[in-house]
Amino acid sequence: MWWFVTAVAALFEIGWATGLKYAHDGLTWTLTIAAILVSFTGLLMASTRLPTATVYAVFVGLGTLGTVIVDMIFFEAGINAGVVFFVVMLLTGVIGLKFVTDADGKEAQE
Template structure:
């Protein structure tokens, strides 16, 4: 996996933090942490999108964020478990993984070595 896809993965994981922060932040420090997470997440996604297909990057980023946020809400914050919700998240993740597998990054298309 090249560095740009690692950036997408990290951006998606940080997205989970800031989305949860938007819902649960209750003091200045928590709001500051949420704002910093937003900045970090968007910095990472912008950097990766400079070298990877934007549509695929965005789909992977939002898929990670959506699945992670729903899972975290269920596991940590008492959101009710609904089988249909979990199945639909699975369909979403299958689509995201499929997009990643069929999309070559620019370095691979140009015959360059990934960093």
């Protein structure tokens, strides 16, 4: 459940990160601020149940990945091999962190 909360928080991070760049009136700034509040509330909630460093890394990684994808799809950001390579590397790291942390939120022991 707490990984789901982290993923939802990351989705809202994508919203506010995009909003910081493209907000231009009261409504879009209000939505951006609301996304910030929801995002960080989810991050704080998940951090109480899972290892904080892992939650934060997953949160930032998914948020970065999503923001890059949103920019590419909706705002015509350039796509090049370097960006794709490093986004895949980032996603691999996020998935790896998820797998080395067990369901109870404790880091797996070797």
